[in-house]
Amino acid sequence: MVPDKEAAAGAPFGYASKRIGSAGDLGWIEYLLLCLAPAPAAAAPAVSTLPCAATSPTPPCPLRCVLLREPIGGNIIWFVCSRCRELLREYSAAVRRVACDVLELMAEGLGVGPADALARLVAREDSDSILRVNHYPPRPDQLGGGPNLTGFGEHTDPQIISVLRSNGAAGLEISLRDGAWASVPHDGDGDSFFVNVGDTLQVLTNGRFRSVKHRVVVNSEKSRVSMVFFGGPPPGERLAPLPALLGDGGRSRYREFTWKEYKGSGCKGRLADDRLCRFEN
Template identity: 35%
Template sequence: MKELKDSKWFDVEFVPKDYVFSKEYGPRNLDSPVCDSIPVIDLSKANGHIDPVEAILSASQEFGFFQVINHGIPENKVSDAMSVLKEFFDMPSKETHTKGWIYTNSTDYAKDGVHLWRENLKHPCHPIEDCIHLWPENPTRYQEVISAYLVEIQKLSLRILEMICEGLGLKGGYFEDMSEVQLLSSNIYPPCPDPNLTLGILPHQDPSLITVLYQGDSTGLQVMKDGQWVNVGAIPNAFVVNIGNQLEIISNGRLKSIKHRVVNNTRDTRLSIATFVNPSPDCIIEPAKVLVNEMEPSRYTPKQYKEYVQYNNAFGDYTVAIQNALRSEN
């Protein structure tokens, strides 16, 4: 075990130089209005709403992002997960299991010598019974609470993927054997004295099939739309879902994996839980055969998922480390 002492690095009057990003990355447009065009989809089909399958497919094609409500996950499972993660980040020191989970504070995450304004906890999730012992042991209820949360996320993600399957015209259950909630990445973004200078997360696309994010009532998530960064508003008890690179490939480009980032603010702390629904490491990722024809030839070269993440360094080093850790435990 390695213990990381975590001082209140963010309790400063001015942003330290090594947290200041260049204009190439800097937010600059923090005052843009909350985007009300990111679709909010009611999964219950209640109250005469548009059919969820049609709505999800349309949102995935145009935006690559949508929010879901009436999703069926009990509020207490979500609030418990957020609570225990807040407890974790509030601990004055953290013990890091070098074979299982990774905690990084702001000084450990950087680009070109500049640090992100956040703290991060990352660990594997699949299969839960095989990797739960690799998760944090403190707070003491962490493993119980997070495992219960992940069971619900797995059900929701399969439900959404099945809707996408239907919308694309794929055979039912197409994603069932290739989608796993493999990774949890939770972030906390403390208040920042000058958010125009910093970033919580750099612009990126996700290497997943889909990513399911809970952000509570916290704002800060921004999505690239028509060349502009727009804010994604926080809707109570909603989940943000975005299309990852692998699903864009499988759909042969019909669905879009969109750049997104997180910006900071001066007043509030943002806490979020991202769960990455990925293919298994050995799965061959390629456009679905029924979506390829003379008019729509394949746009992508078949590749194993583990080759993709290693080549693109999208959690690649961490994915390999986790695979090796789980092999050594068996």
């Protein structure tokens, strides 16, 4: 890492490299994890500056993209400069609408009402949603080994829904029923979205929609860049299968829990762990 990046590294939000989570998972990746909650009125002093990507390098940009951190609820929340923050808000608002539209279509297909039975949890202002920007550098020749290098290890997304857009580079794979890995066809133009069901949506639909285990491998000299919107429910929201989807006998496959409880439980494990098994009836 260059010194500016190293100085900006923080947890749980902000810049990080190679280390994924706190349980020891590693990947050939560097990333920004950005909180989409409203920023506090008063920001803490700047701890680092990075070149502002929102402005043209010619002529030299007078702005610097300042990373700020503020303690909220025991966590350190990172924020960027106002100009970049507005761009992030514009993009996250647009992709949140995409996520909600997809969830409304899912609810319609399941025959449950109201139309926003699923989407409302992501649309709410207090929803726990984040934006993750991943950069998978080209595989170094000196690493040797097999043809694939792990960029991001196998896992399921814990939130309700994930909406991903990449630069068109290959690398995303999903796990099939027999345990084999299948490459997701990449979008050469980088103008399509990949929508992923999260663990929470699997719970809400009582298993009708299932979260799929996926991973990213680095197997070419082209960098992969992806932006992922993770739509999560509000922290205190009580989650359980929708009554209309309990089926004959009203059997719920999962016990009720809060998003805060589920999120906290998942943070203690490894990427590949089955988090939902702890909440099954």
